[in-house]
Amino acid sequence: MVVKTLTGNYAVAYAVKLARVNVVSAYPITPQTTIVEKLSEMIEKGELNARMIRVESEHSALAAVYGAASAGARAFTATSSHGLLYMHEVVWWAAGSRIPLVMAVVTRAIGPPWNIHVDHQDILDQRDSGWIIAVAQENQEVLDLTLQAFKISEDPRVYLPMMVGLDGFILSHTTAPVDIPDQELVDSWLPPRRQPYIIAPESEVVMGNIAPDEDHFMMRYSMAASMEAAKKVIEEVDREYGEIFGRSYGGLVECYKCEDAEYFVVIMGSWAGDAKKAVDTLREQNVPVGVVRIRFVRPWPREKLLEILSGAKGVLVFDRAVSMGSTGILFSEVAQTLYPLNISLKGLVAGLAGVDVGPSRIEAEILKFIKQTEEGAIYTPTEWILPEKYAGRYPSSPKEVIAK
Amino acid sequence: MTVNIKRIPKKKFLMPGNAACPGCPETMGMRYLKMALGDNFVMVIPAGCSSVIQGIAPRSGIYAPILNIVFAAGASAAAGMKAGFESIGRKDVEVVVWAGDGGTGDIGFQALSGAAERDDDILYICVDNEAYMNTGIQRSSLTPYGAWTTTTWTGKREHKKNIPLIMIAHGVKYVATASVGYPTDFIAKVKKASQIRGFKYIHLLAPCPVGWRFDPALTGEIGQLAVKTGLFPLYEYENGKFQLSPLARRYKDPSKRVPVIEYLKLQGRYKHLINKPEEIKKIEEYIESIWYMIDVLEKAFNPKEEARKLLGSL
Numbered sequence: 001m002v003v004k005t006l007t008g009n010y011a012v013a014y015a016v017k018l019a020r021v022n023v024v025s026a027y028p029i030t031p032q033t034t035i036v037e038k039l040s041e042m043i044e045k046g047e048l049n050a051r052m053i054r055v056e057s058e059h060s061a062l063a064a065v066y067g068a069a070s071a072g073a074r075a076f077t078a079t080s081s082h083g084l085l086y087m088h089e090v091v092w093w094a095a096g097s098r099i100p101l102v103m104a105v106v107t108r109a110i111g112p113p114w115n116i117h118v119d120h121q122d123i124l125d126q127r128d129s130g131w132i133i134a135v136a137q138e139n140q141e142v143l144d145l146t147l148q149a150f151k152i153s154e155d156p157r158v159y160l161p162m163m164v165g166l167d168g169f170i171l172s173h174t175t176a177p178v179d180i181p182d183q184e185l186v187d188s189w190l191p192p193r194r195q196p197y198i199i200a201p202e203s204e205v206v207m208g209n210i211a212p213d214e215d216h217f218m219m220r221y222s223m224a225a226s227m228e229a230a231k232k233v234i235e236e237v238d239r240e241y242g243e244i245f246g247r248s249y250g251g252l253v254e255c256y257k258c259e260d261a262e263y264f265v266v267i268m269g270s271w272a273g274d275a276k277k278a279v280d281t282l283r284e285q286n287v288p289v290g291v292v293r294i295r296f297v298r299p300w301p302r303e304k305l306l307e308i309l310s311g312a313k314g315v316l317v318f319d320r321a322v323s324m325g326s327t328g329i330l331f332s333e334v335a336q337t338l339y340p341l342n343i344s345l346k347g348l349v350a351g352l353a354g355v356d357v358g359p360s361r362i363e364a365e366i367l368k369f370i371k372q373t374e375e376g377a378i379y380t381p382t383e384w385i386l387p388e389k390y391a392g393r394y395p396s397s398p399k400e401v402i403a404k
Numbered sequence: 405m406t407v408n409i410k411r412i413p414k415k416k417f418l419m420p421g422n423a424a425c426p427g428c429p430e431t432m433g434m435r436y437l438k439m440a441l442g443d444n445f446v447m448v449i450p451a452g453c454s455s456v457i458q459g460i461a462p463r464s465g466i467y468a469p470i471l472n473i474v475f476a477a478g479a480s481a482a483a484g485m486k487a488g489f490e491s492i493g494r495k496d497v498e499v500v501v502w503a504g505d506g507g508t509g510d511i512g513f514q515a516l517s518g519a520a521e522r523d524d525d526i527l528y529i530c531v532d533n534e535a536y537m538n539t540g541i542q543r544s545s546l547t548p549y550g551a552w553t554t555t556t557w558t559g560k561r562e563h564k565k566n567i568p569l570i571m572i573a574h575g576v577k578y579v580a581t582a583s584v585g586y587p588t589d590f591i592a593k594v595k596k597a598s599q600i601r602g603f604k605y606i607h608l609l610a611p612c613p614v615g616w617r618f619d620p621a622l623t624g625e626i627g628q629l630a631v632k633t634g635l636f637p638l639y640e641y642e643n644g645k646f647q648l649s650p651l652a653r654r655y656k657d658p659s660k661r662v663p664v665i666e667y668l669k670l671q672g673r674y675k676h677l678i679n680k681p682e683e684i685k686k687i688e689e690y691i692e693s694i695w696y697m698i699d700v701l702e703k704a705f706n707p708k709e710e711a712r713k714l715l716g717s718l
Contacts, residue, residue: 053483056515059476060480061480064483072489206461212460
């Protein structure tokens with residue numbers, strides 16, 4: 001084990017190297033680019049024995065690693081924002097083919113206007129595609145999740161591709177000490193590549209020609225079943241990783257100071273760190289609040305959330321992505337999970353386009369929510385935390401704009 | 405390269421249950437492909453007629469391993485497959501893209517250009533039936549001037565995009581044109597391409613009875629007429645050297661060519677312009693421009709003194 005100071009992007013590259021990936025393909029996009037720069041360097045220096053395909057677009061990047069994976073290779077790509085949107089068609093095709101693959105997504109806002117800062121609009125846009133989707137909080141977890149992604153994706157109970165999200169700049173370009181596991185230990189833990197089929201001269205497999213509607217339907221059914229199975233696999237992998245490498249994160253969700261909590265913040269990504277800090281401060285004032293950090297958006301940790309939240313007085317959801325015309329994306333997931341329970345529930349849309357929301361603001365929102373709930377359970381699907389520059393000039397609910 | 409018909413493998417490549425239309429040029433081409441390559445290859449097929457011709461899963465009417473892929477990703481998926489095979493020590497597997505003119509010259513062009521520029525070791529075959537036939541005969545950039553399609557009711561106003569020429573401009577290892585009307589020529593070109601490492605492109609003209617509006621018995625004949633009228637010259641470009649294919653050389657001489665009207669009148673897609681001499685003249689002028697370009701290519705990509713002189717004067 002070596003501790004190195006790494007950016008989130010380099011943490012991804014080291015994990016890819018440890019996984020002994022055979023083929024890498026990517027196209028430059030900020031803030032993803034340093035992942036493939038590092039991988040190119042590793043490959044050219046002979047530290048990683050892999051083929052690098054420097055494609056002309058993200059659509060081709062994912063198609064290329066998908067082609068490589070279909071031939072039996074372990075393959076990896078990485079992208080961000082518009083690159084991910086440009087890939088979207090192949091994202092679906094890869095999942096429907098049940099071909100294990102790993103992709104890092106450095107989360108970034110979608111234009112217009114051009115913006116390279118973090119939000120979760122890009123990665124959550126892929127949520128219906130059939131990929132396993134995880135989002136990290138910090139750089140160590142980025143490395144661990146990326147490594148685990150190969151094991152999860154290539155597990156015969158899963159056989160679905162997996163994307164690992166890391167927040168643009170906040171993780172991708174910020175350094176932190178990262179434990180890099182020993183190669184030998186990784187080799188003994190990560191089995192050789194497994195996949196449902198290989199397209200090769202001797203295999204006589206044809207993938208993707210027209211199937212009867214009923215069979216197409218059942219393929220979707222089988223993906224849904226594998227998503228359910230993946231929940232168990234993710235927990236297993238998290239546990240055994242902890243035993244071998246000394247780090248476990250709680251599997252599908254991480255609970256922070258949840259034990260005796262009555263109120264919960266549900267949040268995902270790097271700003272969960274801010275939420276934890278806010279909770280630390282509030283705990284000092286005896287406010288019974290904890291953080292539920294969503295690590296996996298797909299499969300959605302329904303059972304786990306019900307287990308944690310069913311006794312809650314109130315749940316406050318922070319969303320860094322919004323479904324236009326509806327609510328924050330995590331909010332709608334949480335709301336459908338908690339539907340039968342009478343729990344005070346509020347959704348906050350904030351931090352879009354990298355607009356900063358610090359611990360003190362989160363703290364204030366928690367206190368406000370508790371106060372509202374104590375006057376009687378509320379159901380507020382969407383409120384926006386406006387940037388300081390605009391706060392006070394616009395109502396916090398877009399609904400009220402029309403009323404004016 | 406000569407092809408001895410007696411030595412061509414007899415193994416069936418197209419099975420009962422494939423969903424091709426009567427007189428389909430793509431199934432003809434696929435048969436020849438298998439005859440040329442034998443067994444050690446995989447096909448990558450982006451959206452198009454060949455996606456459907458395979459028939460209904462879990463069966464397939466084509467005897468080959470196939471990766472079907474989204475429309476724009478034929479070349480990129482194939483490039484990845486080849487790299488995948490190489491990375492796990494299977495350098496001998498040939499990866500063949502079998503794409504239509506839309507998947508090649510329109511939506512798939514960016515990926516094609518990328519793979520060509522990287523000199524990825526794949527064989528890309530464009531099966532050019534000159535329109536989006538699978539979706540019901542819509543014009544593509546490879547639809548020729550004057551042709552009726554369901555999106556050009558009075559005939560296309562633009563000439564055909566010259567993809568083989570664009571591939572030559574990429575400086576790839578091998579570019580050839582072929583027609584399903586001349587099977588042995590196509591087989592020989594595929595065989596030659598498969599022996600070259602790097603990016604290979606073959607443009608196969610595939611007259612479509614449904615889209616071109618002709619008797620399905622005439623596919624081969626129309627494929628030959630395209631060559632004999634001079635509309636579709638057969639040639640090879642190999643490592644910086646350009647040459648007309650032997651059976652097309654005589655059509656360099658305009659007097660040896662079959663009048664283009666003989667080709668046009670067999671096809672319903674040209675019905676509206678058969679009696680318009682000014683339209684026929686435009687197509688004849690196009691043929692002249694094609695052969696002018698052939699002349700330039702012969703001079704430019706000629707290892708001899710003449711080319712050096714020509715390039716020196718530019």
